[in-house]
């Protein structure tokens with residue numbers, strides 16, 4: 001019989017192996033506010049203020065996350081997401097890049113208001129360069145409500161981050177047990193807990209019993225394959241959105257032109273159509289170096305290139321499957337790199 005000699009080296013190796021085996025994924029929660037951090041006057045009241053409680057309170061409400069991850073948090077801002085802005089987006093993108101690429105975290109959870117969650121998710125999907133997962137969670141009911149949805153969303157978000165299958169799925173939102181990729185995510189209801197849908201692409205997956213199940217991978221370029229980098233960007237180009245309707249006034253479009261905006265997105269009628277007076281202002285703007293992107297106020301379906309509007313002739317860009325608020329984000333990022341309409345259209349084809 002062979003007898004193994006137990007040396008101090010063997011003991012150390014065993015201890016190290018045990019520690020490595022017991023190490024949980026390191027997840028950082030970056031809190032930005034929203035209804036998930038909202039407080040109402042009473043548990044039954046629908047009137048509340050968003051962005052009231054801090055990150056530690058949110059984590060303490062879901063002690064179960066400590067069983068599956070080494071969770072820590074930080075407060076970036078504490079605002080209702082109706083007040084989200086370019087400055088916070090730039091700060092958030094840089095912070096998430098650092099957490100994943102420099103500080104060695106395995107995943108980042110962002111708590112966020114639901115009103116502009118789709119915009120932040122899309123912005124981050126284009127500006128965070130990592131294969132590691134990033135999940136945005138929020139809530140439709142404040143933290144003090146009976147049956148608040150925030151804690152379950154937060155728990156499901158962490159479950160998604162720690163699961164190896166999430167790698168390569170980019171920036172997602174986890175709401176009401178469903179997972180949505182950033183490009184597809186759209187808020188479709190003002191108050192329901194099932195407020196989010198995946199539009200044309202459907203949901204990317206779902207979370208059941210603490211595990212994510214993916215139905216498909218992201219449909220467009222993002223993350224590691226994104227050409228956009230905001231590391232050294234101090235301010236984003238100015239892009240506004242003009243809403244289309246019958247007998248539409250050209251004044252908002254003209255106001256953006258007068259204010260020196262770099263680009264304008266049309267939330268047009270139908271397949272991204274202009275009211276005639278608005279078209280005249282848009283064409284002058286385009287010829288004067290302000291990029292016009294046609295999108296649509298219609299909730300579903302693409303805004304097609306060279307369809308009812310001759311984009312090739314006017315040098316307008318068609319937003320394809322991006323709604324106006326996401327088209328605005330891609331146009332802002334595109335304008336950090338080029339003013340050439342064909343290159344910008346190519347970005348819309350790819351992202």
Ligand code: SIN
Nearest residue numbers: 035080081113114115
């Ligand atoms: C917000 O977007 O901050 C308010 C609404 C919400 O989070 O549901």
